[in-house]
Amino acid sequence: MASEHVALSPNAEAPELAGIGPRILAARQIRQYIETAPVFHVLAVGVGVGITAGLIVLYAPEQLSTILLWALAIAAMLLVRLIAWTAYSRARPDDDAVRGWLKWFVAPHACSMAIIGATPLLLVPSASGREGEILLAISALVYVVTMGSTLKFSAYRPVVPIILGPMVLAYVASMLRFPGIAPKVLAFGGVVAGLWGHRMSASLNRTMVQSMKLSIRNETLVAALEAHSALLREQTAIAEDARQVAEHAERAKTRFLAAASHDLRQPMHAISLLVGALHPRSSGPEREIIARLERSVEVMDGLFSAILDLSKLDSGAVKPEIADVPLRAILETIELHLAPEAAAKNLALSVFASRAVVRTDAALLERALRNLVSNAIKYTREGRVLVGCRRRGERLLIAVWDTGVGIDADNLDRVFEEYYQVDKRPRDRSQGLGLGLSIVRRLARLLGSDIEVSSVPGAGSCFGFEVPLASYRRVGTEPRAAEPGRSASLEGKFILVVDDEADARFGTEALLREWGCHSASAGSLEELAATLERELRFPDAVITDYRIGERETGLEAISAVRAYTGENTPALIVTGEEFVDTAAAAFPVVKKPVAIDQLRRHLLAALESGAPETKAA
Amino acid sequence: MRILIVDDHPVMRGGIRACLHDLDVTIGFVEAADLQEAVREAKAEAADLVLFDLALPGVSGIEALTAFRASVDPCPPVVVFSATDDPGTVIAALDAGAMGFIPKTSTPAILQSALRLVLAHGIYVPPTVLRRRDGTPGSAAAQPGLRKLSELGLTPRQQQVCALMVKGRSVKQIARDLDISAATVKAHLQPILRALAVMNRTEAIVALHRLGFSIAD
Numbered sequence: 090m091a092s093e094h095v096a097l098s099p100n101a102e103a104p105e106l107a108g109i110g111p112r113i114l115a116a117r118q119i120r121q122y123i124e125t126a127p128v129f130h131v132l133a134v135g136v137g138v139g140i141t142a143g144l145i146v147l148y149a150p151e152q153l154s155t156i157l158l159w160a161l162a163i164a165a166m167l168l169v170r171l172i173a174w175t176a177y178s179r180a181r182p183d184d185d186a187v188r189g190w191l192k193w194f195v196a197p198h199a200c201s202m203a204i205i206g207a208t209p210l211l212l213v214p215s216a217s218g219r220e221g222e223i224l225l226a227i228s229a230l231v232y233v234v235t236m237g238s239t240l241k242f243s244a245y246r247p248v249v250p251i252i253l254g255p256m257v258l259a260y261v262a263s264m265l266r267f268p269g270i271a272p273k274v275l276a277f278g279g280v281v282a283g284l285w286g287h288r289m290s291a292s293l294n295r296t297m298v299q300s301m302k303l304s305i306r307n308e309t310l311v312a313a314l315e316a317h318s319a320l321l322r323e324q325t326a327i328a329e330d331a332r333q334v335a336e337h338a339e340r341a342k343t344r345f346l347a348a349a350s351h352d353l354r355q356p357m358h359a360i361s362l363l364v365g366a367l368h369p370r371s372s373g374p375e376r377e378i379i380a381r382l383e384r385s386v387e388v389m390d391g392l393f394s395a396i397l398d399l400s401k402l403d404s405g406a407v408k409p410e411i412a413d414v415p416l417r418a419i420l421e422t423i424e425l426h427l428a429p430e431a432a433a434k435n436l437a438l439s440v441f442a443s444r445a446v447v448r449t450d451a452a453l454l455e456r457a458l459r460n461l462v463s464n465a466i467k468y469t470r471e472g473r474v475l476v477g478c479r480r481r482g483e484r485l486l487i488a489v490w491d492t493g494v495g496i497d498a499d500n501l502d503r504v505f506e507e508y509y510q511v512d513k514r515p516r517d518r519s520q521g522l523g524l525g526l527s528i529v530r531r532l533a534r535l536l537g538s539d540i541e542v543s544s545v546p547g548a549g550s551c552f553g554f555e556v557p558l559a560s561y562r563r564v565g566t567e568p569r570a571a572e573p574g575r576s577a578s579l580e581g582k583f584i585l586v587v588d589d590e591a592d593a594r595f596g597t598e599a600l601l602r603e604w605g606c607h608s609a610s611a612g613s614l615e616e617l618a619a620t621l622e623r624e625l626r627f628p629d630a631v632i633t634d635y636r637i638g639e640r641e642t643g644l645e646a647i648s649a650v651r652a653y654t655g656e657n658t659p660a661l662i663v664t665g666e667e668f669v670d671t672a673a674a675a676f677p678v679v680k681k682p683v684a685i686d687q688l689r690r691h692l693l694a695a696l697e698s699g700a701p702e703t704k705a706a
Numbered sequence: 707m708r709i710l711i712v713d714d715h716p717v718m719r720g721g722i723r724a725c726l727h728d729l730d731v732t733i734g735f736v737e738a739a740d741l742q743e744a745v746r747e748a749k750a751e752a753a754d755l756v757l758f759d760l761a762l763p764g765v766s767g768i769e770a771l772t773a774f775r776a777s778v779d780p781c782p783p784v785v786v787f788s789a790t791d792d793p794g795t796v797i798a799a800l801d802a803g804a805m806g807f808i809p810k811t812s813t814p815a816i817l818q819s820a821l822r823l824v825l826a827h828g829i830y831v832p833p834t835v836l837r838r839r840d841g842t843p844g845s846a847a848a849q850p851g852l853r854k855l856s857e858l859g860l861t862p863r864q865q866q867v868c869a870l871m872v873k874g875r876s877v878k879q880i881a882r883d884l885d886i887s888a889a890t891v892k893a894h895l896q897p898i899l900r901a902l903a904v905m906n907r908t909e910a911i912v913a914l915h916r917l918g919f920s921i922a923d
Contacts (some may be wrong), residue, residue: 352715354789358810358817359721365814366728383814390811422833452793452834581903607905625877625892625906626899655893 116184121244166201206256210263235282243290257283395524402531409450413559437473446559457532461489469493488553495546585628586610627654635664659695712744713759748778760788783873800908803874827922829915852920867894869921
C-alpha cells in the first residue's frame, strides 16, 4: 500500500516533489492520522453512541445492561486512544519512531468501529416493529461513522481497510441475521458506504499527500535557501575582506610610487640640472662622459614616469576628458617631438596630416600615440616609421607602421604585457623596461578602444587603435571656420550679451562661441555692472535686447558699458518690437527672430566701424 | 638679481643653484625648505624671483602657493618648479598667481632653456597646456630671441601694467602701486588682452609664452 500512494504522484510532477523520500512522507501521513482532532473525534463518537443508546433504551428498555456494556466498550476504546494520544504528544517521536505508535491508535480505533458495526447484532433482538426503526437509526449511525471516519483515515491510507473492514463486515454479518428484505438493503447500504468511504479517502488522500509534498518541498527549499544565504554571506564577507586587502595593497602601492616618484626623482632632477650645468664647460672625453650621463638620467626618468603612469592607470586615477579634438594638432606635436629621435637613428618619420576631428581626450590620445611612435623608432634599425589614419565607418583608425624587427605570431599578444620585450638582449635594457605598449593598451582602453597589432617578423609591425569621429555636423562646419575672411574678424573677440531671457542669452552665447568669440552675458543692468567688474577684458561689442525687464532698456545697457570702459563700444540692438525709440536708431537694429547670418553680418559691421574708435580711446 | 628657491629637497636646491649660477654668476640665492621659512625669507629681503616647489611638507600644492602669495606683500613674481606637469595643476598654479611653470620632469636641455627664459623675463609653461588650450602644438621654449611687448604697439605705461599683471599683481594692487584708478589699470590692459585674444591673466601668460614675449621693460 505504501508503494501505491507514493506512486500516486503523477509523472508530470515537478522533479523536486518526486525526489521527496517515501519514508518522510509516510511519517508525515501517520502523524496526520494520529493528530487529526482527537478530542473532536471522541466527542462525535460519544454523541453518536449516546443517541443510539438513548434510542434503544427508549424502544427496548430491557436491553439496558447490554447497552451499557456496549457503550462502555466503545468508551474504553476511545479512552485507550486518548491515553495513547497523551503519551504520544508527550513523547514527540521522530519520523522513524512514529510508525511504532501507530498500533496504539489503529487497534482501539478498529475495535471501536467493529463494535459500532456489530451494534445491530448486539443490541437488537429482532427486526420487527419498532426494532426496525432502531435498526434504521443504527444503520444511519454506521453510515455516518463510516463516511465521517474517512476524513480521518485518508491521511494514511494503509489504515483505511484495517479500520473500515471489520466494521463493515460486522455490520453486514449482523444485519444478515435479520429476516426480511429491509435489513438486506440496509446491509447493502453499509457495503456501499464502506466502499464509498474507501474511495473518498483515496481522493482526499491524493490532495493531502500533494499538499504535504508541497509543504515538505517548501521546507526543504527554505532550509536550502537559509543554508545558501548563510554561505553567500560568508562568501561576501570573504570577498569583501579580499577586496579591502587588495584595495589596501593598491593604495599602499600608489602611495609608495608617489613617494618614490617624489623622493627618488628629486635627486634625479638635481643630477639632470647639474649635468646640464656641466655640459657647456666640458670638452674632449669629458664631454662624451657627460653626454652618456645625460642619457642615463633621461632613461631613468623615463622609466620612473612609465612605472608611475602604469600605476596611475591601474588605480583608476586617470579619468578621460572627452572633447572634440582636431587630430592635426596632436599629429604635429608628435612629429615635432619625435622627429629628432628618428633622425638620430637615420629613420624617416612620416606623419600624414589629417583634418579629422575626433571625440577623445587629447592628452591621453597624444600619450598613447607618442608611446607607439617612440616604440616604433626604438625597434626599427633602418627604414621608416609612418603615422596615418584611416576612416572606418564612424570611427577613425590611427596607426603606426614601422619597418622594424617585427614580432612573430606567438608573441603578438605578449608584447602588451609589462616588462616584456621582443628582443631580449642585455643592451636593450637601456631602451626601457618594456612598459610602453602596456601603457598604450591601458590608454586605448580608457579611450574606449582596443589596440590592434599585426606584424611580419623581419619586415615590420603595425600598431593602431580606433577613436570615434566627432559628429558629422561639426566636420561639416569646418570649412566655414577655415574660411579666413569670415571668421578672422570675429575670432578672439569678446562679445557681451544683455538679455533678460535666459534662453536667449544661452543661445546667443553658444552661437558666439561657435564663431570663436569669447562671451559673457547679463540679464539686467545690475548683472551687467557685476560682469564688467569681474571680467578683466572690456567687451569688443555688445549685443543687447531692446527691452530688458520691466523698466530698463538696451540703450541704458549700452551707456553703462561705455561709461565703464570709457570706450565707444560698438553695439547691436535686438528687438521683437516693431517700433523702437528714436534714440535706438543710432545703432543697428536686428529684428527677432534673429537670422544667424544677419546677426553675424551686423556684428562684423559693428566691430569694423567701432575698431578705429576703440584704438583712439 | 636675487632669487628665492623654495624646495624641501636640499639636493634639488643645490641643483637649481648650480644651474642658475652657470647661467648668470651675479645671481644671489636665498633658500627655504618649507612654507614658513619661505615667507620669512621673502619678508626679510625682497627677492626678484621666487622658484617655488609645489610639493612642500605639510601643505598641499596650490594652497601653499596661495598662502605664500597672501603672506608676502608686495609679492615677487613666482615661477612654479614642480614634479607634476598635468595641465590641471599648471592652470591652477597660473590662476593662483604664478608667472610660469617649469616641470622638473623636463629634459636637462629644456630645464636649462626654461630657466634661461625666466631669467630673461620670458614666460615658460609646459607644452601640454598650450596644446590643450588652443589645439596648436606647443613650442619647446627654444626661442632664439624674445620679442618685446612694444612690438604689439603697447605704450610704456601699458607694458608696465601688463608686466605687473603677469608677475601676479591684482588690478587693485597695480592701481595702488602706480597710484592710478582700477578702471585706468583695466583700460591699460585692454590692448594686450585684445591683441592676444584672451580673457584673463592665465590665458595671457600662456599666449605670451607661445608667442615668445618678454615682459622686461
